[in-house]
Amino acid sequence: MYIFTVQTLTQAVKDILEGEFPFVWVRGQISNLSRPVSGHFYFSLKDDDAVLNVVWFKGAQPRQEEGERINPLTGEVESGPALTLEDGLDVLVAGRMNVYPPRGVYQLVAELVQTQGQGELAIAFEALKARLASQGYFAADRKMSVPGNPRRVAVITAPQGAALQDFLRIAEHRGFGAEIRVYPSLVQGDAAPAQIAAALDQVDDDAWAEVVVLIRGGGSIEDLWAFNTEIVADALYRARIPVLTGIGHEVDTTIADFVADLRAATPSHAAQMLWIEREVLQQRVDEFVLALHRSADRFVSTQALQSAAVHQQLVWHSPARRIDGACAELERLNLQIHHARTRFVHTHSQIVEQLTLRLYQAFGPFVVADLSAALERADTALRWAGLRFIQTQEHAVDRVSTALTALDPDAPLARGYALVRDEHGQFVCSCTKVAPGQRLCVRVGDGEFAVEVVP
Missing domain, CATH: 3.40.50.280 (Cobalamin-binding domain)
Incomplete structure (x- = not known):
């Protein structure tokens, strides 16, 4: 048999009571209310069959300012009349059970105190809140x-x-x-x-x-x-x-x-x-307008650079430039052919003269006369061969020149054709693309003039 001391038994009761009831709600009527200078409330909570001692420490009490109170379940400050404790008041008290060993008594250490009406509303509030939350009302x-x-x-x-x-x-x-x-x-x-x-x-x-x-x-x-x-x-x-x-x-x-x-x-x-606020909205509008202007400036600058690049590419690859280049090349080839023909004839003439002189010196006039005749024939053959080669190259150059001339967009204009553009600069390729009263620009071989479409 184990024999308790008063202290060990009291401590065992304390551990069991406080462990089993860490937080409880108790309904009852206040009696024996006292509030010493410490500011703590001491009272008994009773019903028809029992009495429970309660202590409500000052630090746990809500603000008692007029118009404010504490929700007993949520702990939030709410508007409403301040609670005034008095004997005979039915209240709902929430707190923790406690054993006070020096006096060997148990008591309820209050955390929240409300009148029963307010407490019941708070309980109903929390019950409805929990049920609606479970049904997804707050999702x-x-x-x-x-x-x-x-x-x-x-x-x-x-x-x-x-x-x-x-x-x-x-x-x-x-x-x-x-x-x-x-x-x-x-x-x-x-x-x-x-x-x-x-x-x-x-x-x-x-x-x-x-x-x-x-x-x-x-x-x-x-x-x-x-x-x-x-x-x-x-x-x-x-x-x-x-x-x-x-x-x-x-x-x-x-x-x-x-x-x-x-x-x-x-x-x-x-x-x-x-x-x-209007001031905030005006500031946002101003910031948006500024950003819009900056964006527009960047867009215009970018488009200008792109336009310049495209223009340079068009100039570089334009048919007119290609024709001008081809014509210059044609002139160069003609000049080369002319110089080649002149050099060819001059060079072969010098060779024939040198050979004739050397033969004459080596074999005498009779042999030279026969050889000279042969050289004359060879020279003539060489001249004709050179001329035929040069003529062949000239014909090739003429064909290239004719092809380039055919590619010249202005060539058909000189023969009576015309280019027609609308007010946007687009070429008109079909009569279905114009309307009565529309003004057009017509380009011919020696200039441009405006016309108006009639019905």
């Missing part, structure tokens, strides 16, 4: 993009509320004449969820707006509860037009915000998200 892939700077905007809100005025004030400054239609609806109370859902369906049926804006000013969790209902969530889920919400203050988050395509912190923020 990012089903959300539509909210257009920027829309021209047609549907606003669902209370027509007399401050939220609408805040939205319209921003829209007037930024909206650039956008058309805004207000679909009136209650935004608080038991009838509000059905009216909000009906307004969303009506906007879809009208199929007019580019975007729907659902807005309401700040309030307590009870004031905003219409936006935490399933009927509104369903209407947002089936909406065919993008929905932007701006509900409450920045710290308020509703089920409608989770289902909507985009959430703004406030009604004014919703307008700011839709339309950019």
